[in-house]
Amino acid sequence: MNLLIQQTVNGLTLGSIYCLVALGLTLIYGIMEVPNFAHGHFYMIGGYVTFFMMTLYGINYWVSALISGLVLAVCGILLERLVFNPMRHTPHSNQFIAAVGAMLFLEASARVLWGSDFRSIPAIYDKVLVFGGVRLTEQRLIIIAGAVVLMVVLYIFLKHTMIGSTIEAMAQNRDGASLVGIDVNRVAMLTFAVASILASAAASLAGPIFLVYPAMGSLIIMKAFVIIVIGGMGSIPGAVLGSFILGMTESLGATYISSSYKDVIAFAILVLILSLKPSGLFAKGAR
Amino acid sequence: MLKISGINVSYGSYLALRDVSIEVKKGEFVVLLGANGAGKSTLFRTISGLLKATGGTIEFKGQKTNQLPAFKMVKLGISQCLEGRALFPYMSVKQNLLLGAYVRRHDKDGMKKSLALVYDLFPVLKEKENDLAGSLSGGQQQMAAIGRALMSEPELLLLDEPSVGLAPLVVQQVFDAVKLVNEAGTTVLLAEQNAHLALKVSHRGYVLENGRVVMHDRSDVLAGNEEVRKAYIGVSD
Numbered sequence: 001m002n003l004l005i006q007q008t009v010n011g012l013t014l015g016s017i018y019c020l021v022a023l024g025l026t027l028i029y030g031i032m033e034v035p036n037f038a039h040g041h042f043y044m045i046g047g048y049v050t051f052f053m054m055t056l057y058g059i060n061y062w063v064s065a066l067i068s069g070l071v072l073a074v075c076g077i078l079l080e081r082l083v084f085n086p087m088r089h090t091p092h093s094n095q096f097i098a099a100v101g102a103m104l105f106l107e108a109s110a111r112v113l114w115g116s117d118f119r120s121i122p123a124i125y126d127k128v129l130v131f132g133g134v135r136l137t138e139q140r141l142i143i144i145a146g147a148v149v150l151m152v153v154l155y156i157f158l159k160h161t162m163i164g165s166t167i168e169a170m171a172q173n174r175d176g177a178s179l180v181g182i183d184v185n186r187v188a189m190l191t192f193a194v195a196s197i198l199a200s201a202a203a204s205l206a207g208p209i210f211l212v213y214p215a216m217g218s219l220i221i222m223k224a225f226v227i228i229v230i231g232g233m234g235s236i237p238g239a240v241l242g243s244f245i246l247g248m249t250e251s252l253g254a255t256y257i258s259s260s261y262k263d264v265i266a267f268a269i270l271v272l273i274l275s276l277k278p279s280g281l282f283a284k285g286a287r
Numbered sequence: 288m289l290k291i292s293g294i295n296v297s298y299g300s301y302l303a304l305r306d307v308s309i310e311v312k313k314g315e316f317v318v319l320l321g322a323n324g325a326g327k328s329t330l331f332r333t334i335s336g337l338l339k340a341t342g343g344t345i346e347f348k349g350q351k352t353n354q355l356p357a358f359k360m361v362k363l364g365i366s367q368c369l370e371g372r373a374l375f376p377y378m379s380v381k382q383n384l385l386l387g388a389y390v391r392r393h394d395k396d397g398m399k400k401s402l403a404l405v406y407d408l409f410p411v412l413k414e415k416e417n418d419l420a421g422s423l424s425g426g427q428q429q430m431a432a433i434g435r436a437l438m439s440e441p442e443l444l445l446l447d448e449p450s451v452g453l454a455p456l457v458v459q460q461v462f463d464a465v466k467l468v469n470e471a472g473t474t475v476l477l478a479e480q481n482a483h484l485a486l487k488v489s490h491r492g493y494v495l496e497n498g499r500v501v502m503h504d505r506s507d508v509l510a511g512n513e514e515v516r517k518a519y520i521g522v523s524d
Binding site: 162165166168169172173175176177178179180181182183184 | 337
């Protein structure tokens, strides 16, 4: 029983990280209609920025995470301006290739600049809390709480502010958005900034437990992509649900089946859900 | 107010509008008649900045607007209802209407007033304000689209075929509402195939065929014109 509770919390931790990354990916997909494969690498850069802020400059963990968020917001806007905006009238396949190109560029740059070593963001919340027989580190609880807070903030921003709702307006009808006076270029930049901040927050939260290394982006983008396919491309509730489905099954599957099948389980779930609901759980048009 | 002089618009090598000139004066209700493919929607999309003209000029309130992007036209005072309505289907009716006032989002009181006016004009929108726009019937969606366009308090309202796919009774209702809007001071340019009703409510009309203006006159004169009757109203009428 204790093992089950322990693994459930681990699943929630994993799901929280996936969720922050997948939400950004699905937001960008909503306005661009192309999955931004470089998004996972923003997660990686976010991890590095937080790591260096703490280790090189000795800045407080939370302040480092905040700086990382700002740096990544700028990176997101630059990626949109320099890569995707000039290509917005080209076929989707071109943008697709550009996204993969940006991804390879970012990973290679990280290797050149920072080496391929695994690093770990210094853990300041490493106390172990014991509830009954269940042992949890503080950082895991911080990850879950942090993700919940960010999701609530994102929800309020998208649903209850005029600026936030322009992102959804543009995703739902681009011409309609122009015709009410929304500058679609500004919305595209805003979306990339918000998505990049979420990715960096995920990395800052995860960094003390999961490691920071150049290939971490490739691993998480595969997962995030599976999640938004499961959830329905562009759907926000789908991304949240998909993240926790994946996090839980990976965690429980690793415990009760075999940890070597952990990544197979993710794709087995994908095949299963897509064979039952080919357009994902919350497909557009069926929401 | 709106002066279009000799514009050409092409899709690739296909010339959709040739040398089109149209003028709309302040307070007028002008109708643009034409069959499918005559170029009505192209003209509208060009006025609102979604398409760019390859020649000629568009002036709004004395200012040349050819090269402005669509979102700036809304600030200048032109609001357009696209054919197909272009609503935000997964947002509530109220959210759609509020986004219509995006360009004056800092004027909260003005937004409230406009919202009340739209609900007055189309009471059914008030009833359905919390429903998703995509779940409304065609007529209600058209009302929501017109309502959204009015939320920016436009000086010129462009309506692209609001009658498409609607039951005759609903069409009548929509036209009556547009007439009220015009009488309250908003200039209206309406594109229609339904000439019978459109000519009844409008002051002047242009007839567009194959991308050219072939006729323009007062609406009552056009309604009496043999060719117009044959082509757009039906001879038996």
